[in-house]
Amino acid sequence: MKQQKIIDDKYLDKIISAAYGDSGIWDKIKIYRDAKRYPEVKKLLDEYRATSDEVKNFANVKCPDDLLNKAEKEIFNSERKPANFSMVFRKPVFSSAALVIILVIAALLIFKQPNHENKYSKAEVLTAELQVKESLGLVGKIFKKTQNTISYDVLDKQVVPPIKKGMNVVNNLLNGG
Amino acid sequence: MKTTIKILMFFVIAFSLSVFAQSKDDYSNEPGYVDFGNLSSYMKSDKVTEVNIESYLLKMVSNLTEKSDPELSQMLKGLKMIKVYSFDANAKNSEQLMNKIDKIDNSLTSKNWDRIVKVRSQKENTNVYIKTTPDQKTIVGLVVTSLEKDGESAFINIVGNIDMDALGRLGAKFDIPSLENIHK
Numbered sequence: 312m313k314q315q316k317i318i319d320d321k322y323l324d325k326i327i328s329a330a331y332g333d334s335g336i337w338d339k340i341k342i343y344r345d346a347k348r349y350p351e352v353k354k355l356l357d358e359y360r361a362t363s364d365e366v367k368n369f370a371n372v373k374c375p376d377d378l379l380n381k382a383e384k385e386i387f388n389s390e391r392k393p394a395n396f397s398m399v400f401r402k403p404v405f406s407s408a409a410l411v412i413i414l415v416i417a418a419l420l421i422f423k424q425p426n427h428e429n430k431y432s433k434a435e436v437l438t439a440e441l442q443v444k445e446s447l448g449l450v451g452k453i454f455k456k457t458q459n460t461i462s463y464d465v466l467d468k469q470v471v472p473p474i475k476k477g478m479n480v481v482n483n484l485l486n487g488g
Numbered sequence: 489m490k491t492t493i494k495i496l497m498f499f500v501i502a503f504s505l506s507v508f509a510q511s512k513d514d515y516s517n518e519p520g521y522v523d524f525g526n527l528s529s530y531m532k533s534d535k536v537t538e539v540n541i542e543s544y545l546l547k548m549v550s551n552l553t554e555k556s557d558p559e560l561s562q563m564l565k566g567l568k569m570i571k572v573y574s575f576d577a578n579a580k581n582s583e584q585l586m587n588k589i590d591k592i593d594n595s596l597t598s599k600n601w602d603r604i605v606k607v608r609s610q611k612e613n614t615n616v617y618i619k620t621t622p623d624q625k626t627i628v629g630l631v632v633t634s635l636e637k638d639g640e641s642a643f644i645n646i647v648g649n650i651d652m653d654a655l656g657r658l659g660a661k662f663d664i665p666s667l668e669n670i671h672k
Contacts, residue, residue, distance in 0.1 A: 430544070431544075431545055431548060435545070436545065436548045436549060436552055437552075439541050439545045439546075439548070439549050440549045440552060440553060442539045442541060442570075442572075443539075443541060443546070443549055443560075443564065443570060444560075444662040445537065445539065445572075445662070446539050446541075446570050446572045446644065446646075447560075447655065447658045447659050447661075447662045448659065448662035449537070449572060449574060449642055449644065450630075450632060450644060450646075450655065450659045451656070451658070451659025451660045451661070451662060452659075453614060453616075453632055453634050453642060453644075454616075454656060454659055454660075455659075455660065456612075456614070457605050457607050457614050457616070460607050460609070460612070460614075
């Protein structure tokens, strides 16, 4: 009584490879040997060999011109398309280079930061103090001048006289003068 | 791996940009900042004062005066910049300066600065403007433009949190004789 061969997926792949002539020499010998021993293996091998022969015997069909033109157009367009910026950085060399450049820039920016602590000498700070006082003094002077103008020129000269005049007119009227 | 690199790159770029932004003392974005334009052509007279003190130096002055003048020190803590241009005005440049002051006036009033003082006479033209925060609680900028025909012209911009009371008191206090004496 002949034993039945267990055909799993792996073994089936080997049969297909042998049928299409893609398997290695040892696998091929093994499959052909099994085919002689086990009818189910032979049956599968024959089936796949028949399919393989059919595929091999397919006549070369000429591809339609319009399809070819369309394909050419697609390829041409894709070649002319400007390179996507992000595509550049998908390449490890460029992304690493970019990273290094950015790190260098960041380091330079950090270490080239103006050191305020050492930027100003004591003399400069003292000068700045005088300048601040002078600036505030100038503001104060302008405020004072403006205040004087408002109180003297505007109030005394322009507002008070008409009021005085008006009061005199009222007084005269009231006194019947 | 690629995702890690991308995330890393994003953080490095973001960090670099923030560091770069901090490294540059740019006051032009401050609401109280005003650009007076080029005044160099007027700065050729004998008596010229040009002051441009930025935040860090102001802080150092604030620290220096903490004991000797606590009010000045306190006021300086809130300031970011003091810019002063002062020079002699004469018959030659008075008209140009007048035009400049008018231009600044138009620019500031269109930018919602409040003009708190306007004095305009034959002899002088003085404007004082303040810029407040939207809630009107804090003054963040002060501008003074002043022209005294055949006298002194001044363009002043103070940026930062300004205590007007303290400024008035300190202004009166530092209306120092040296400045008066220069005139005389």
